[in-house]
Amino acid sequence: MQISSMSGSVALFAMLYVGLVNTSLAGPAINVGALNEYISAQKYTLAKRIYNTGDATAFVRVSVSEIIYDENSGKPTEHPLDENALISGKGTGIISSPPRLIIPANGMQTNRLVFTGSRDKERYYRVRYIPVVPDQTEGFGLDNKDMQAYQDQINAGVTVLTGFGTIVTVQPEATKFNTLVASSNNKLSVSNNGNASVVISGIKSCDRSLKNCGSPVNVQLRPGSKLERTAEENKVWLYSLTEGSQKKNLSTGSSS
Structure with a gap:
Protein backbone atom coordinates (compact mmCIF):
# COMPACT_ATOMS: atom_id res chain seq x y z
CA MET A 1 0.00 0.00 0.00
CA GLN A 171 -5.38 7.06 15.12
CA PRO A 172 -6.11 10.03 17.42
CA GLU A 173 -8.37 9.56 20.43
CA ALA A 174 -11.04 11.92 19.03
CA THR A 175 -11.21 10.58 15.48
CA LYS A 176 -13.06 12.70 12.92
CA PHE A 177 -13.58 11.58 9.32
CA ASN A 178 -14.34 14.19 6.68
CA THR A 179 -13.63 12.91 3.18
CA LEU A 180 -14.58 14.94 0.12
CA VAL A 181 -14.97 12.98 -3.12
CA ALA A 182 -15.40 14.74 -6.46
CA SER A 183 -15.53 13.12 -9.89
CA SER A 184 -16.27 14.15 -13.41
CA ASN A 185 -16.18 11.56 -16.18
CA ASN A 186 -12.60 10.26 -16.16
CA LYS A 187 -11.33 12.46 -13.31
CA LEU A 188 -11.28 11.57 -9.62
CA SER A 189 -10.38 13.75 -6.65
CA VAL A 190 -10.41 12.64 -3.00
CA SER A 191 -9.51 15.05 -0.18
CA ASN A 192 -9.02 14.00 3.43
CA ASN A 193 -10.21 16.92 5.55
CA GLY A 194 -10.45 14.86 8.75
CA ASN A 195 -7.83 14.10 11.40
CA ALA A 196 -7.33 10.39 10.65
CA SER A 197 -6.17 8.44 7.60
CA VAL A 198 -8.63 6.92 5.17
CA VAL A 199 -7.84 4.02 2.86
CA ILE A 200 -8.69 4.05 -0.83
CA SER A 201 -8.36 0.46 -1.97
CA GLY A 202 -8.59 -1.26 -5.32
CA ILE A 203 -8.35 1.98 -7.31
CA LYS A 204 -8.51 1.10 -10.99
CA SER A 205 -9.69 2.65 -14.21
CA CYS A 206 -12.23 0.63 -16.19
CA ASP A 207 -14.33 0.98 -19.28
CA ARG A 208 -17.94 1.91 -18.65
CA SER A 209 -19.00 -1.73 -18.53
CA LEU A 210 -16.61 -2.13 -15.56
CA LYS A 211 -15.14 -5.22 -17.20
CA ASN A 212 -11.85 -4.12 -18.74
CA CYS A 213 -9.85 -2.60 -15.89
CA GLY A 214 -6.29 -1.65 -15.11
CA SER A 215 -4.21 -2.92 -12.20
CA PRO A 216 -5.65 -1.93 -8.79
CA VAL A 217 -3.69 0.25 -6.35
CA ASN A 218 -4.19 0.86 -2.62
CA VAL A 219 -3.49 4.26 -1.07
CA GLN A 220 -3.51 5.41 2.55
CA LEU A 221 -4.59 9.07 2.45
CA ARG A 222 -3.29 10.90 5.50
CA PRO A 223 -5.04 13.93 7.06
CA GLY A 224 -4.67 17.02 4.90
CA SER A 225 -3.77 14.98 1.82
CA LYS A 226 -5.43 14.92 -1.58
CA LEU A 227 -5.53 12.23 -4.25
CA GLU A 228 -6.10 13.18 -7.88
CA ARG A 229 -6.26 10.75 -10.78
CA THR A 230 -7.13 11.17 -14.46
CA ALA A 231 -7.95 8.18 -16.65
CA GLU A 232 -8.16 7.86 -20.41
CA GLU A 233 -11.23 9.18 -22.17
CA ASN A 234 -14.34 6.99 -21.81
CA LYS A 235 -12.90 5.40 -18.66
CA VAL A 236 -14.32 5.51 -15.14
CA TRP A 237 -12.84 4.91 -11.70
CA LEU A 238 -13.73 1.98 -9.48
CA TYR A 239 -12.54 1.84 -5.84
CA SER A 240 -13.45 1.39 -2.18
CA LEU A 241 -13.23 4.06 0.53
CA THR A 242 -12.65 2.99 4.14
CA GLU A 243 -13.11 5.42 7.03
CA GLY A 244 -12.39 3.58 10.27
CA SER A 245 -14.77 0.59 10.34
CA GLN A 246 -16.98 1.98 7.55
CA LYS A 247 -16.32 0.86 3.97
CA LYS A 248 -18.04 2.10 0.81
CA ASN A 249 -17.72 0.74 -2.72
CA LEU A 250 -17.65 3.64 -5.16
CA SER A 251 -17.59 4.21 -8.88
CA THR A 252 -16.79 7.63 -10.35
CA GLY A 253 -17.81 9.23 -7.05
CA SER A 254 -21.19 7.50 -6.68
CA SER A 255 -22.06 4.88 -4.09
CA SER A 256 -22.72 1.39 -5.40
Whole structure:
Protein backbone atom coordinates (compact mmCIF):
# COMPACT_ATOMS: atom_id res chain seq x y z
CA MET A 1 0.00 0.00 0.00
CA GLN A 2 1.11 3.53 -0.69
CA ILE A 3 0.90 6.32 1.89
CA SER A 4 0.23 9.75 0.46
CA SER A 5 2.16 12.87 1.40
CA MET A 6 0.61 16.25 2.22
CA SER A 7 0.89 17.13 -1.46
CA GLY A 8 -0.84 13.95 -2.52
CA SER A 9 2.28 12.30 -3.91
CA VAL A 10 3.30 8.83 -2.83
CA ALA A 11 5.77 9.18 0.04
CA LEU A 12 6.27 5.74 1.39
CA PHE A 13 6.12 2.07 0.53
CA ALA A 14 5.21 -0.04 3.49
CA MET A 15 7.26 -3.10 2.59
CA LEU A 16 10.79 -3.08 3.97
CA TYR A 17 13.61 -5.47 3.17
CA VAL A 18 16.46 -5.81 5.63
CA GLY A 19 19.12 -8.19 4.34
CA LEU A 20 21.82 -10.25 5.97
CA VAL A 21 22.77 -12.03 2.82
CA ASN A 22 24.98 -15.09 2.50
CA THR A 23 22.88 -16.99 -0.34
CA SER A 24 20.54 -20.29 -0.12
CA LEU A 25 17.05 -21.16 0.81
CA ALA A 26 18.04 -22.97 4.02
CA GLY A 27 17.46 -21.39 7.42
CA PRO A 28 14.66 -19.30 8.95
CA ALA A 29 12.13 -17.45 6.78
CA ILE A 30 9.77 -15.06 8.54
CA ASN A 31 6.37 -13.78 7.44
CA VAL A 32 4.98 -10.70 9.22
CA GLY A 33 1.52 -10.76 7.63
CA ALA A 34 -0.10 -7.42 6.79
CA LEU A 35 2.39 -4.69 5.94
CA ASN A 36 0.01 -1.90 6.99
CA GLU A 37 -1.68 -2.04 10.39
CA TYR A 38 -3.95 0.34 12.30
CA ILE A 39 -4.62 0.96 15.99
CA SER A 40 -8.07 2.51 16.16
CA ALA A 41 -9.12 5.23 18.59
CA GLN A 42 -10.71 2.69 20.94
CA LYS A 43 -7.64 0.45 21.21
CA TYR A 44 -4.11 0.68 22.57
CA THR A 45 -2.65 -2.67 21.53
CA LEU A 46 -2.08 -4.61 18.33
CA ALA A 47 -1.26 -8.32 18.27
CA LYS A 48 0.79 -9.43 15.26
CA ARG A 49 1.44 -13.05 14.47
CA ILE A 50 4.95 -13.60 13.14
CA TYR A 51 5.46 -16.87 11.29
CA ASN A 52 8.64 -18.78 10.53
CA THR A 53 8.15 -20.96 7.45
CA GLY A 54 11.82 -21.91 7.28
CA ASP A 55 13.61 -25.03 8.46
CA ALA A 56 15.63 -23.44 11.28
CA THR A 57 14.74 -21.49 14.42
CA ALA A 58 14.39 -17.73 13.85
CA PHE A 59 15.90 -15.35 16.40
CA VAL A 60 14.14 -12.08 15.64
CA ARG A 61 14.98 -8.63 16.97
CA VAL A 62 12.10 -6.09 16.94
CA SER A 63 12.81 -2.38 16.53
CA VAL A 64 10.38 0.54 16.40
CA SER A 65 10.87 4.05 15.02
CA GLU A 66 8.43 6.92 14.58
CA ILE A 67 7.83 8.29 11.09
CA ILE A 68 7.41 12.07 11.00
CA TYR A 69 6.33 13.84 7.81
CA ASP A 70 7.58 17.31 6.97
CA GLU A 71 4.65 19.74 7.00
CA ASN A 72 5.73 21.39 3.74
CA SER A 73 7.32 18.69 1.59
CA GLY A 74 5.62 15.66 3.13
CA LYS A 75 9.00 13.90 3.19
CA PRO A 76 9.18 11.22 5.90
CA THR A 77 12.02 10.90 8.40
CA GLU A 78 12.48 8.14 10.96
CA HIS A 79 13.25 8.69 14.62
CA PRO A 80 14.23 5.72 16.83
CA LEU A 81 12.22 5.42 20.05
CA ASP A 82 13.66 5.27 23.56
CA GLU A 83 12.14 1.99 24.71
CA ASN A 84 13.37 2.33 28.30
CA ALA A 85 11.76 5.77 28.62
CA LEU A 86 8.47 4.47 27.23
CA ILE A 87 8.46 1.54 29.64
CA SER A 88 8.99 4.04 32.46
CA GLY A 89 5.93 5.98 31.32
CA LYS A 90 7.83 8.81 29.69
CA GLY A 91 7.16 9.95 26.14
CA THR A 92 4.87 8.76 23.35
CA GLY A 93 5.34 5.72 21.15
CA ILE A 94 4.96 1.98 20.64
CA ILE A 95 6.49 -0.65 22.90
CA SER A 96 7.22 -4.09 21.45
CA SER A 97 6.39 -6.94 23.84
CA PRO A 98 8.55 -8.90 23.77
CA PRO A 99 11.43 -7.00 22.12
CA ARG A 100 12.88 -10.29 20.84
CA LEU A 101 11.20 -13.38 19.42
CA ILE A 102 12.41 -16.97 19.24
CA ILE A 103 10.28 -18.71 16.60
CA PRO A 104 10.81 -22.43 15.92
CA ALA A 105 10.93 -23.80 12.40
CA ASN A 106 7.41 -23.86 10.91
CA GLY A 107 6.19 -22.11 14.04
CA MET A 108 4.57 -18.84 15.11
CA GLN A 109 4.94 -16.27 17.87
CA THR A 110 2.69 -13.34 18.77
CA ASN A 111 4.25 -9.90 19.06
CA ARG A 112 2.16 -7.39 20.99
CA LEU A 113 2.59 -3.73 20.08
CA VAL A 114 1.44 -1.42 22.88
CA PHE A 115 0.88 2.31 22.34
CA THR A 116 1.54 4.68 25.22
CA GLY A 117 1.39 8.47 25.50
CA SER A 118 -0.53 11.29 23.85
CA ARG A 119 -3.15 10.64 21.16
CA ASP A 120 -3.76 14.26 20.24
CA LYS A 121 -2.98 13.52 16.58
CA GLU A 122 -2.43 10.61 14.24
CA ARG A 123 1.01 9.04 14.49
CA TYR A 124 2.96 6.61 12.32
CA TYR A 125 5.52 3.96 13.22
CA ARG A 126 7.74 1.53 11.35
CA VAL A 127 8.18 -1.81 13.12
CA ARG A 128 11.06 -3.95 11.86
CA TYR A 129 11.36 -7.69 12.39
CA ILE A 130 15.01 -8.59 11.83
CA PRO A 131 16.30 -12.18 12.01
CA VAL A 132 19.81 -12.33 13.49
CA VAL A 133 22.50 -14.84 14.32
CA PRO A 134 22.49 -14.37 18.10
CA ASP A 135 25.56 -13.43 20.09
CA GLN A 136 26.10 -12.23 23.65
CA THR A 137 24.89 -8.72 22.80
CA GLU A 138 21.50 -9.75 21.37
CA GLY A 139 19.94 -10.80 24.68
CA PHE A 140 18.29 -14.06 23.59
CA GLY A 141 19.49 -15.91 26.71
CA LEU A 142 21.57 -18.54 24.90
CA ASP A 143 24.80 -19.90 26.33
CA ASN A 144 27.97 -20.07 24.25
CA LYS A 145 27.39 -23.73 23.34
CA ASP A 146 23.88 -23.09 21.98
CA MET A 147 24.99 -19.98 20.09
CA GLN A 148 27.86 -21.85 18.47
CA ALA A 149 25.57 -24.74 17.50
CA TYR A 150 23.15 -22.32 15.83
CA GLN A 151 25.94 -20.50 14.03
CA ASP A 152 27.30 -23.83 12.78
CA GLN A 153 23.82 -24.79 11.52
CA ILE A 154 23.44 -21.51 9.64
CA ASN A 155 26.99 -21.58 8.27
CA ALA A 156 26.63 -25.19 7.09
CA GLY A 157 24.76 -23.94 4.04
CA VAL A 158 24.57 -20.65 2.24
CA THR A 159 21.79 -18.85 4.12
CA VAL A 160 19.62 -15.80 3.57
CA LEU A 161 18.30 -14.00 6.65
CA THR A 162 15.71 -11.51 5.45
CA GLY A 163 13.76 -9.14 7.67
CA PHE A 164 10.54 -7.28 6.99
CA GLY A 165 8.82 -4.21 8.33
CA THR A 166 5.28 -3.03 8.79
CA ILE A 167 3.80 0.45 9.08
CA VAL A 168 1.53 0.99 12.10
CA THR A 169 -0.85 3.97 12.06
CA VAL A 170 -2.19 5.06 15.46
CA GLN A 171 -5.38 7.06 15.12
CA PRO A 172 -6.11 10.03 17.42
CA GLU A 173 -8.37 9.56 20.43
CA ALA A 174 -11.04 11.92 19.03
CA THR A 175 -11.21 10.58 15.48
CA LYS A 176 -13.06 12.70 12.92
CA PHE A 177 -13.58 11.58 9.32
CA ASN A 178 -14.34 14.19 6.68
CA THR A 179 -13.63 12.91 3.18
CA LEU A 180 -14.58 14.94 0.12
CA VAL A 181 -14.97 12.98 -3.12
CA ALA A 182 -15.40 14.74 -6.46
CA SER A 183 -15.53 13.12 -9.89
CA SER A 184 -16.27 14.15 -13.41
CA ASN A 185 -16.18 11.56 -16.18
CA ASN A 186 -12.60 10.26 -16.16
CA LYS A 187 -11.33 12.46 -13.31
CA LEU A 188 -11.28 11.57 -9.62
CA SER A 189 -10.38 13.75 -6.65
CA VAL A 190 -10.41 12.64 -3.00
CA SER A 191 -9.51 15.05 -0.18
CA ASN A 192 -9.02 14.00 3.43
CA ASN A 193 -10.21 16.92 5.55
CA GLY A 194 -10.45 14.86 8.75
CA ASN A 195 -7.83 14.10 11.40
CA ALA A 196 -7.33 10.39 10.65
CA SER A 197 -6.17 8.44 7.60
CA VAL A 198 -8.63 6.92 5.17
CA VAL A 199 -7.84 4.02 2.86
CA ILE A 200 -8.69 4.05 -0.83
CA SER A 201 -8.36 0.46 -1.97
CA GLY A 202 -8.59 -1.26 -5.32
CA ILE A 203 -8.35 1.98 -7.31
CA LYS A 204 -8.51 1.10 -10.99
CA SER A 205 -9.69 2.65 -14.21
CA CYS A 206 -12.23 0.63 -16.19
CA ASP A 207 -14.33 0.98 -19.28
CA ARG A 208 -17.94 1.91 -18.65
CA SER A 209 -19.00 -1.73 -18.53
CA LEU A 210 -16.61 -2.13 -15.56
CA LYS A 211 -15.14 -5.22 -17.20
CA ASN A 212 -11.85 -4.12 -18.74
CA CYS A 213 -9.85 -2.60 -15.89
CA GLY A 214 -6.29 -1.65 -15.11
CA SER A 215 -4.21 -2.92 -12.20
CA PRO A 216 -5.65 -1.93 -8.79
CA VAL A 217 -3.69 0.25 -6.35
CA ASN A 218 -4.19 0.86 -2.62
CA VAL A 219 -3.49 4.26 -1.07
CA GLN A 220 -3.51 5.41 2.55
CA LEU A 221 -4.59 9.07 2.45
CA ARG A 222 -3.29 10.90 5.50
CA PRO A 223 -5.04 13.93 7.06
CA GLY A 224 -4.67 17.02 4.90
CA SER A 225 -3.77 14.98 1.82
CA LYS A 226 -5.43 14.92 -1.58
CA LEU A 227 -5.53 12.23 -4.25
CA GLU A 228 -6.10 13.18 -7.88
CA ARG A 229 -6.26 10.75 -10.78
CA THR A 230 -7.13 11.17 -14.46
CA ALA A 231 -7.95 8.18 -16.65
CA GLU A 232 -8.16 7.86 -20.41
CA GLU A 233 -11.23 9.18 -22.17
CA ASN A 234 -14.34 6.99 -21.81
CA LYS A 235 -12.90 5.40 -18.66
CA VAL A 236 -14.32 5.51 -15.14
CA TRP A 237 -12.84 4.91 -11.70
CA LEU A 238 -13.73 1.98 -9.48
CA TYR A 239 -12.54 1.84 -5.84
CA SER A 240 -13.45 1.39 -2.18
CA LEU A 241 -13.23 4.06 0.53
CA THR A 242 -12.65 2.99 4.14
CA GLU A 243 -13.11 5.42 7.03
CA GLY A 244 -12.39 3.58 10.27
CA SER A 245 -14.77 0.59 10.34
CA GLN A 246 -16.98 1.98 7.55
CA LYS A 247 -16.32 0.86 3.97
CA LYS A 248 -18.04 2.10 0.81
CA ASN A 249 -17.72 0.74 -2.72
CA LEU A 250 -17.65 3.64 -5.16
CA SER A 251 -17.59 4.21 -8.88
CA THR A 252 -16.79 7.63 -10.35
CA GLY A 253 -17.81 9.23 -7.05
CA SER A 254 -21.19 7.50 -6.68
CA SER A 255 -22.06 4.88 -4.09
CA SER A 256 -22.72 1.39 -5.40
